[in-house]
Amino acid sequence: MAAISTQTRRIDCLAALEVIASRRTDQIVVNTMVTAREWPRYSEAEDLDLPFIGCMGKASSLGLGIALGRPDRQVLVFDGDGSLLMNLGSLVTIAAARPKNLVLIVFENGKYEITGGQPIPGEGQFSFAALARGSGIECVYEFDALEPFAAHLDEVLRNEGPTFVCLKVTEVGRLSPKPGRVMGEAARRLREVLAST
Amino acid sequence: MATETRTEAALSAAGVLRALKAAGFTDVVWLPDSESGFLHQALAADDTLRLVSVCREGEAIAIALGLTVAGRQPVVIIQSTGFFESGDSIRGAALSFGMPLLLMVGYRGWSYGGPMADTAAIYLEPVLDAWGIPHNLIERDDDLEGVEQAWAQARERGGPVAVLVGQEYE
Numbered sequence: 001m002a003a004i005s006t007q008t009r010r011i012d013c014l015a016a017l018e019v020i021a022s023r024r025t026d027q028i029v030v031n032t033m034v035t036a037r038e039w040p041r042y043s044e045a046e047d048l049d050l051p052f053i054g055c056m057g058k059a060s061s062l063g064l065g066i067a068l069g070r071p072d073r074q075v076l077v078f079d080g081d082g083s084l085l086m087n088l089g090s091l092v093t094i095a096a097a098r099p100k101n102l103v104l105i106v107f108e109n110g111k112y113e114i115t116g117g118q119p120i121p122g123e124g125q126f127s128f129a130a131l132a133r134g135s136g137i138e139c140v141y142e143f144d145a146l147e148p149f150a151a152h153l154d155e156v157l158r159n160e161g162p163t164f165v166c167l168k169v170t171e172v173g174r175l176s177p178k179p180g181r182v183m184g185e186a187a188r189r190l191r192e193v194l195a196s197t
Numbered sequence: 198m199a200t201e202t203r204t205e206a207a208l209s210a211a212g213v214l215r216a217l218k219a220a221g222f223t224d225v226v227w228l229p230d231s232e233s234g235f236l237h238q239a240l241a242a243d244d245t246l247r248l249v250s251v252c253r254e255g256e257a258i259a260i261a262l263g264l265t266v267a268g269r270q271p272v273v274i275i276q277s278t279g280f281f282e283s284g285d286s287i288r289g290a291a292l293s294f295g296m297p298l299l300l301m302v303g304y305r306g307w308s309y310g311g312p313m314a315d316t317a318a319i320y321l322e323p324v325l326d327a328w329g330i331p332h333n334l335i336e337r338d339d340d341l342e343g344v345e346q347a348w349a350q351a352r353e354r355g356g357p358v359a360v361l362v363g364q365e366y367e
Contacts, residue, residue, distance in 0.1 A: 050266070055289035058259035061251075062290070065263020065271075068224070068249065089252030093260075097249060187294045191266045 009144040013107060013169040017042050019150045020076070020105075023157065027074045028066055028190065032059040033114045035078035035107055037176045047193045050186050051179050057086030060094065060104055067099035070194060074101045074157065081108040081128065082120045088131065094162050095136030103156060104132075105165040113171050132164035144168040208364040210239035212338035217246060220345045222299070223269045224249060226257045230276035230303050236366040254279030258286035258298075265296045276303035277317045280359075281324070287357065292328060297351035299344070300359045304334070307363040325359055332359040 017035065021042035029049045031039050036051035043049050050066075052059045063077035084090075084106050094102065110123040129142040139159050143149035149167065156163055213236060217225070224247045229237050240248050249264075251257045254275045261271040275283070280302050291298050306315025313319050325332050331350055333343045343360055351358040 052259075052290075054285070055259060056255065056285045058255060058286055058290065061256040061259035062263040062266075065226075065260035065265075066267045067263075068247075068260075069264040069267020069269040087253075087256065090256055093249075093251050093256055184293045184295045187262070187266055187296065191268070191296070194266065195268055 010109070010168045010170045011143060011146045011149060013109065013167075013172050014038060014041075015146050016107070016149065016167055016169055017078075019146065019153060023153050024076075027076050027157075028063075028070075028194075029076045029078065030059050030063040030066065031078035032057075032083050033080040034109075034172055034175065035080070036179060037114075038172060039078065040179055041176060046181075047189055050190050051181070051183055053183065057083040058090075059083060060087060060090040063102060063104065064090070064094050064097060064099060067102040068097060071099070071101055073194070074103065075099075077102070077104045079104060079106045080114075081106055081110065082112045084128065085120060091132055091135035091137060091164070097162075099162055100160045102161050103159075103163045103165065105167060107167050107169045109169050109171050111171055114175070117171060128166040129164070132166075137162055137164045139163040140165075142166040142168070207367050208335065208337050208340075208362070210235040210366045212341055213344075213366060214239050214243060214246070216341040216344040217272060220348045221270050222246060222272045222348075224261075224264050224271040225274055226251060226261045226264070226271050227274035228252075228254050228257060228276075228279055230279070230305070233274070233303065233366055236274070254283040255286040258283050258291050261298060262290050262294055262296065265294075265298065272299045272301060274301045274303075277305045277321045280321065281317075287328065287330075291357040292330075295355045297348070297355060298357040299348050299351055300330075300357055301344075302332075302359050302361050304361045304363045307334075307361070309336070309363070321361070330357050330359055332361055334361045334363050336363040 032052050052062050059079050063075050067075040111117045129140050132140045226249045257273045261273045264271040306318030335343045347358045347360045
């Protein structure tokens with residue numbers, strides 16, 4: 001059986017983060033693994049950021065909870081491909097809960113980059129977009145080049161969700177240092193901010 | 198005789214629902230187990246507590262903490278087996294966020310103080326103790342004040358507290 005995708009075109013991961021940061025207004029951002037290391041370089045709203053590292057792929061679940069609790073605020077989740085593979089059932093949970101304000105973006109580089117670049121299982125042989133559609137998420141995008149992603153991002157953010165976006169990205173290479181803020185600290189700060197708005 | 202004992206020890210779904218509402222809970226994040234069918238019926242029929250169903254228990258912990266960050270007051274209802282499955286979510290989130298969280302954990306294999314054969318029961322309290330998660334046991338409606346007490350304790354410590362459910366819901 002042939003692999004689902006043999007394409008190798010990819011978006012520069014950091015350029016994708018830069019584009020998202022440039023369009024962000026008041027969205028809450030939950031991020032994990034590589035994006036948790038790199039997003040602070042681009043984010044201009046640290047109080048609305050929640051890095052969530054080390055819970056075996058639960059960023060999508062944390063983001064779902066925030067989205068359900070604050071339907072008036074859009075929540076962006078930056079997930080890793082290895083991370084989402086650990087919590088694939090969350091796609092079904094999200095589809096069933098139907099949060100209109102949740103955008104789940106998986107950064108697919110085909111590697112466990114944070115642990116040294118080992119390949120994820122089945123690299124290139126399956127489709128996250130197909131998994132999302134098959135889970136019942138109707139609004140699904142996949143991009144492997146920056147220009148179309150940038151061109152469609154406003155539409156992605158305007159959609160009635162839940163929305164799933166797969167970005168085929170490059171490895172970052174030399175990662176930024178671990179975030180200085182402790183995760184619990186960030187969670188408590190976000191809770192305070194949301195309580196006051 | 199057995200019937201009388203069971204009636205005496207009854208833990209009603211309606212009673213649990215009342216206790217959760219009285220303590221101010223807004224959302225129930227859960228994965229059903231074989232003993233909680235009646236509770237699901239009661240929750241599904243209730244329009245004040247939102248029911249969030251998950252595919253696996255580790256999700257439930259993270260979703261509940263997300264709801265908490267967003268200002269809601271969720272309770273997680275899972276079985277002891279699911280508690281074990283949730284390990285890294287409990288370690289990495291519930292014990293790290295510094296926020297109150299109530300876990301209602303079905304005590305599969307609990308034998309009312311007698312010897313237990315099911316490892317899902319044998320290891321439950323030792324694991325809770327190892328993580329420093331306080332816990333109390335409820336077996337009948339008369340024990341349900343333990344829900345509010347556990348929630349008060351969770352708020353006070355800023356962390357998870359478990360209510361162990363030692364009886365099937367009726």
